[in-house]
């Protein structure tokens with residue numbers, strides 16, 4: 001489905017990003033992984049994907065809070081693959097605290113990593129996408145790009161911003177064969193969410209089990225976490241030729257949460 005294409009997936013050493021990178025490689029795309037972790041583990045993942053799917057797989061340790069590192073990653077991918085057809089802006093962090101106690105530096109980091117990084121990467125790759133008249137921008141927001149929850153001021157603001165950025169870019173670039181869409185997942189049991197269970201228990205003053213039942217899955221009508229492979233399949237579709245007319249959308253995959 002993606003033979004001959006090349007992709008950058010930010011935040012792909014773990015969770016949703018890794019699932020999307022794996023699905024892209026399986027569909028035939030060369031992939032630039034990005035993100036932090038144990039160097040040995042990252043190299044083992046990179047080599048395994050490359051061997052298993054017979055595509056080029058690289059890793060960039062670029063910090064998504066640093067625009068110059070984002071530009072360098074984009075240049076490295078273009079050099080190694082010849083072009084960049086697909087970018088998935090997925091890197092993200094979370095911090096949960098009441099707004100009047102929300103640390104300034106956490107606000108700044110969340111806005112930088114969850115929102116501004118997408119602007120910088122899009123800006124870096126668009127000129128060559130426009131020249132080749134093909135591009136797929138897939139931005140991972142959240143159900144929190146469409147609705148709010150308490151104690152997540154920075155995250156909800158950044159994710160709503162991601163939806164707005166995506167719509168704007170989509171409309172600007174529609175005539176050049178470039179699409180931009182946002183995926184808005186409900187809760188997915190990744191390391192990001194595992195860490196939040198303890199934080200939320202503290203913020204709400206309830207047990208970790210109650211956080212999963214009464215906070216995380218309270219509005220998710222299906223009462224199950226969304227799976228990484230479901231999100232990865234949607235990302236592959238959005239990156240494919242079959243999704244050429246699908247642009248500027250914010251697609252919820254949230255077990256019904258945002259329709260409550």
Ligand code: NAD
Pocket residue numbers: 010011012013014015016017034035036037062063064065090091092093113114140141142143184185186187188189190191192193
């Ligand atoms: P995760 O913690 O498993 O993975 C996050 C990835 O981002 C890792 O690869 C990490 O190394 C990378 N990363 C973090 N800071 C970075 C930085 N400064 N520079 C480069 N890479 C960095 O998280 P996840 O749950 O897979 O989340 C991925 C995305 O999906 C995030 O944007 C998150 O907001 C969004 N999301 C997650 C859920 C969920 O329930 N897990 C729901 C909705 C949206």
